[in-house]
Amino acid sequence: MRMVDIIHAKRSGEELTDEQIQFFVDGVVDGSIPDYQTSALLMAIYFQGMTEREQSTLTMKMMESGDHLDLSGIPGVKLDKHSTGGVGDKVSIPLAAVVGSLGIPVPMISGRGLGHTGGTLDKLEAIPGYQVEISEQEFINQVKKEKCAIIGATGNIAPADKKIYALRDVTDTVDSIPLIAGSIMSKKIASGTDALIIDVKTGAGAFMKTLDDSRNLAKALVGIGKGVGMQCMAMITDMNQPLGNAIGNALEIKESIELLRGEGPADLEELTTTIGGYMAKMGGKASTVEEGKQLCEASLHDGSALATFRGMIEAQGGDGNVVDDPDGVMPQAKYKIEFPASKAGVISKIVADEVGVASMLLGGGRQKADDKLDYAVGIVLHKKIGDKVDAGESLLTIYSNREDVDDIKKILATNIEISESAKPMKLIYETIE
Ligand code: URA
Numbered sequence: 268m269r270m271v272d273i274i275h276a277k278r279s280g281e282e283l284t285d286e287q288i289q290f291f292v293d294g295v296v297d298g299s300i301p302d303y304q305t306s307a308l309l310m311a312i313y314f315q316g317m318t319e320r321e322q323s324t325l326t327m328k329m330m331e332s333g334d335h336l337d338l339s340g341i342p343g344v345k346l347d348k349h350s351t352g353g354v355g356d357k358v359s360i361p362l363a364a365v366v367g368s369l370g371i372p373v374p375m376i377s378g379r380g381l382g383h384t385g386g387t388l389d390k391l392e393a394i395p396g397y398q399v400e401i402s403e404q405e406f407i408n409q410v411k412k413e414k415c416a417i418i419g420a421t422g423n424i425a426p427a428d429k430k431i432y433a434l435r436d437v438t439d440t441v442d443s444i445p446l447i448a449g450s451i452m453s454k455k456i457a458s459g460t461d462a463l464i465i466d467v468k469t470g471a472g473a474f475m476k477t478l479d480d481s482r483n484l485a486k487a488l489v490g491i492g493k494g495v496g497m498q499c500m501a502m503i504t505d506m507n508q509p510l511g512n513a514i515g516n517a518l519e520i521k522e523s524i525e526l527l528r529g530e531g532p533a534d535l536e537e538l539t540t541t542i543g544g545y546m547a548k549m550g551g552k553a554s555t556v557e558e559g560k561q562l563c564e565a566s567l568h569d570g571s572a573l574a575t576f577r578g579m580i581e582a583q584g585g586d587g588n589v590v591d592d593p594d595g596v597m598p599q600a601k602y603k604i605e606f607p608a609s610k611a612g613v614i615s616k617i618v619a620d621e622v623g624v625a626s627m628l629l630g631g632g633r634q635k636a637d638d639k640l641d642y643a644v645g646i647v648l649h650k651k652i653g654d655k656v657d658a659g660e661s662l663l664t665i666y667s668n669r670e671d672v673d674d675i676k677k678i679l680a681t682n683i684e685i686s687e688s689a690k691p692m693k694l695i696y697e698t699i700e
Contacts, residue, residue, distance in 0.1 A: 268286070268287065268290045270290075270291070270294065270300050270304045270308070271304070273287045273290065273291055273308060274304060274307045274308050274311055277308060277311035277312060277315055278311040278314075278315070280315050282318050282320070282321060283317075283321055285324050288321065288324045288325050288328055289324075289328050291305075291308060292325070292328040292329055292332055292427045293332075295332075295427050295430050295431060296332045296333075296426050296427050296430070302434060305430070305431065305434055306434050306438045306440075309431065309434060309435060309438060309440040309443075309446065310438060310440055312440070312443060312445060312446060313440045313443045313446070316443075316444070316445060317445035319487075319490070321445065322444075322445040322448055322449065322487060322491070323490075323491055323494060325445060325449040326448060326449045326452045326453050326456070326491050327453075327456075327495075328427070329425050329427040329428050329431075329449050329450075329453035330425055330452075330453040330454075330456045330457045332425060332426050332427035332428075332453075333423040333424050333425050333426045333427075333457060334423045334424060334457065335457050335459060336374075336403055336406075336421075336424070336457065336458050336459040337403075337459060338374055338407060338410075338458075338459040338460070339459075340407050340411070341372050341374065341407055341410050341411055342372075342411075343370075343371065343372050343550070343551075344371070344372075344461045344462055344498075344549065344550050344551060345372050345373075345374055345410075345459070345460050345461045345462070346366065346371055346372070346373055346460065346461070346462045346463070346464075346546050346549060346550050347373065347374065347375050347376065347455060347458065347460040347462070347463050347464075348362055348363075348373075348375065348463070348464045348465070348466065348542060348546065349377075349451055349455065349463065349464075349465050349466070350465070350466040350468060351447060351451070351465065351466070351467050351468050351473065351474060351475070351484065352381055352382075352384035352468060352473070352474060353384055353385075353468040353472050353473055353506040353509075353510060353619065354383065354384060354385065354472040354506065354509040354510070354514055354619040354620065354622055354623035354626075355385070355509030355510040355511050355512070355513060355514045355519065355619075355622075356384070356385065356466075356468065356506070356510045357385075357387075357390060357510070357511065357513075357519040357520075357522060357523050357535070358466065358510070358535070358538055358539050358542065359375060359377055359387045359417065360387060360390060360391065360417070360519070360520065360523040361523045361526045361527050361531075361535075361539050361567075361572065361576070362539050362542060362543055362546075363375050363415040363416075363417055363579065364415060364527060364572045364573070364575040364576035364579060365527075365539060365540070365543045365563045365566050365567060365572040365575075366415070366543050366546045366547065366550070366563070367413065367414035367415030367572075367575045367579070368414070368566045368571040368572045368574070368575040369543075369547055369550070369552045369562055369563070369566065370414065370552065371414070371546065371547065371550035371552055372410045372411070372414055372415070373410070373414065373415040373416075373546075374406060374407075374410045374415075374416055374458065374459075374460065375387075375415065375416065375417045375418070376418060376419070376420055376421075376424070376454055376455070376458045376460075377399075377417050377418070377419065378419070378420070378432075379419075380627075380632050380633060381432070381435075381436055381441060382436060382441055382474070382623075383472070383620045383621075383623035383624050383627060383632065384472070384474075384623060385514070385515075385516070385519065385623070385626075385631070385632065387417060388417075388419050389516055389632075389640055390516045390517075390519050390520055390523075391417060391520070391585075392516070392640075392642070393516040393517040393520050393597050393598065393642035393643075394520060394580060394585040394586060394589050394596070394597060395585065395586045395596065395597070396584045396585045396586050397580060397583050397584060397585035398583050398584040398585075399417070399418050399419040399583075400418065400419055400421060401416070401418055401421070401583065402421070403421065406418055406421070409579070409582045409583070412578075412582070413575065413578040413579050413582050414575060414578075415575060415579050416579060416582070416583065417579070417583075418583075420454050420457075420458075424454055424457045424458060425453040425454045425457050427453070428449070428450050428453050428454060431446070431449075431450065432450055435450075437635075441474055442474035442475065442476075444475075444480070444483055444484045444487055445487070447474060447484060447488075448484065448487040448488050448491060451465065451488060452488060452491040452492060455492070455497070456491075456492075456495050456497070460497070461497065461498060462497065462498035462499070462546075462549045462550070463492055463497055463498070463499045463500075464499075464500055464501070464502065464542055464545055464546060464549075465485070465488050465489070465499070465500075465501040465502075466501075466502055466504055466538075466542060467481050467484055467485040467488070467501050467502065467503045467504070467699075468481070468504060468505075468506035469481035469503050469504070469505065469506060469696065470505055470506040470507035470619065471506070471507050471618050471619050471620050471621075472506040472507065472508075472509065472618075472619025472620045472622075472623055473506040473619075478503065478696060481503045481696075482503060482697075482699070485501035485502075485503055485699040486501075486699055488501055489501050489699050489700070498549055500545065500549075500698060500699065500700045501698065501699040502541075502542065502545075502695060502697075502698050502699075503695075503696040503697050503698075503699070504538060504694060504695050504696065505692060505693055505694050505695075505696070506619055507618075507619055507652075507692065508616075508617040508618075508619050508651060508652050508692065509617065509619050509622050509623075509648065510534060510535060510538065511526075511531065511532045511534060511535035512532050512647050512648045512649070512651070513645065513646075513647050513648075514622055514623065514626045514631070514645050514646045514647075514648075515626050515629070515631040515642075515643075515644055515645015515646060515647075515666060516631055516640060516642040516643075516645070517593070517597040517598055517599075517642045517643055517645075518645040518646075518647060518666060519645070520589065520593065520597060521593040521594070521597070522535070523576075524573070524576070524589070524590055524593050526539065526567065527567060527572050527573040527576050527590070528567075528570075528573060529567045529568040531567075534651070534694055536564075536567065537694055537695075538694060538695070539563070539567075540560045540563040540564050540567070541556075541560060541695060543559065543560065543562075543563035544556040544557065544558075544559035544560030544561075544562075544563060545559065545698075546559070547559025547560075547562050547563065573590055576590060577590045597642065597643070598641075598642045598643040599643050600643040600644050600645075600666035600667055600668055601667070601668050601670075602665075602666075602667045602668070602669070602670055602672075603664050603665070603666055604664065604665040604667060604672055605661040605663075605664055605665075606661060606662050606663045606664070606665060606676060606679055607658075607659045607660065607661055607662065608650075608656040608657065608658055608659060608660050608661075608662050608685060609658070609680070609685065610658050610685055611655075611656060611657050611658045611685075612655070612656060612685040612686055612687060613653065613654070613655055613656070613685065613686060613687065613688055613689045614650050614651065614652050614653065614654050614656060614662075614683065614684070614685060614689060615652065615684045615685065615686040615688070615689040615690070616652065616682070616683065616684035616689075617648065617651065617652060617682070617683050618682035618683075621678055621679075621681075621682035622646060622679070622682065624678060625646060625675045625678045625679055626644070626645045626646055628674065628675060628678075629641070629644040629645065629646075629665070629666070629667050629668075629669075629672070629675060630644050630668065631644045631645045641668055643666060643668065644666050644667055644668055645666050646663055646664070646665055646666070646679075647663060647664045647666070648662070648663045649661055649662060649663055649664070650662050650663070652689050652692050653689045653691065653692065656685060662679075662683060663679070665679075
């Protein structure tokens with residue numbers, strides 16, 4: 268078999284055989300296929316798509332490319348949650364603690380930032396000492412004791428995805444349904460979770476910009492999960508404007524802690540407790556989603572979720588004092604620069620992906636794979652779509668370690684709109700079960 272023939276077949280719109288997909292995944296993992304041929308096939312998949320059979324074969328071969336975690340030592344239904352990626356989307360961080368505080372084991376395997384989106388692991392690393400790489404046995408012990416852990420795809424979980432993920436990021440082939448589905452589900456199946464909720468983001472700041480594409484991705488993800496016997500559902504949720512107010516690694520951890528104190532922004536609390544409500548039902552702690560949601564709300568307001576969060580941070584080597592004094596423990600930006608409204612009115616647009624790009628350019632995200640992150644920088648919004656503003660009132664604060672942020676202000680000025688009125692925003696569009 269020759270890789271060039273596989274590229275030619277896909278480029279011409281043909282369906283790849285199981286053997287061709289196996290050859291490709293094997294070659295990616297053992298290094299016999301050079302990056303330029305892998306990239307060419309990724310681009311051909313991007314344009315030609317994949318059938319349901321190809322998509323599920325690609326997922327299974329990527330999953331089989333590495334180890335399979337055995338979580339059977341953890342009693343109860345093991346639940347995980349994954350997002351397809353957004354701006355300001357820090358839900359996984361408080362959610363693991365909220366659901367864990369209900370006594371449901373949450374062994375969460377998360378990722379790093381991709382494109383303009385932030386990554387859960389990058390955010391957690393803003394907490395001094397926090398280890399995202401722990402051994403399988405430490406992971407299992409921690410989930411048994413603390414009820415939750417958030418780690419990276421350890422050592423040899425879906426190694427094919429590691430390579431393909433990095434190449435997609437630099438070849439502009441991220442927003443492809445079969446490639447996203449293969450990437451997420453290969454890791455989730457290998458991680459041995461019993462049940463999974465996927466938050467499929469839709470809109471300007473998501474990889475899927477339209478509701479139709481988001482629905483197709485949600486169906487693909489749920490279909491693959493159910494095909495291997497996993498309890499699996501997806502929620503399609505808004506990513507036209509950033510979620511919550513904070514964008515940037517340490518800033519998002521601080522906002523997660525505020526939420527765990529019952530003082531978080533309304534949209535972040537609503538999404539976290541709704542997903543938590545479904546998880547409480549899947550985990551057998553509630554008979555309805557509404558009852559589960561109420562349990563999650565209670566845990567945010569009675570301190571139990573915050574205590575579980577502290578337990579998880581300390582178990583993974585992080586400084587638990589972060590929950591009492593986030594600013595004292597995590598790195599702080601040198602400059603805090605206000606961004607005033609050019610006129611009075613109502614905020615009608617905050618283009619999420621461009622705000623994500625602005626945070627990345629401050630140093631909060633990677634422009635090249637080996638870029639070092641600046642955990643302190645980012646943006647905190649003071650206004651969201653639908654809010655009234657006066658001329659000259661601050662719309663947001665830019666947290667920066669450089670004094671000159673004219674480039675950032677230029678991006679924000681063209682991507683935040685003030686009008687007479689604003690269309691009402693939906694937070695949750697639909698669920699796919
Ligand atoms: N998260 C992943 O793990 N992979 C993707 O492709 C997108 C989001």
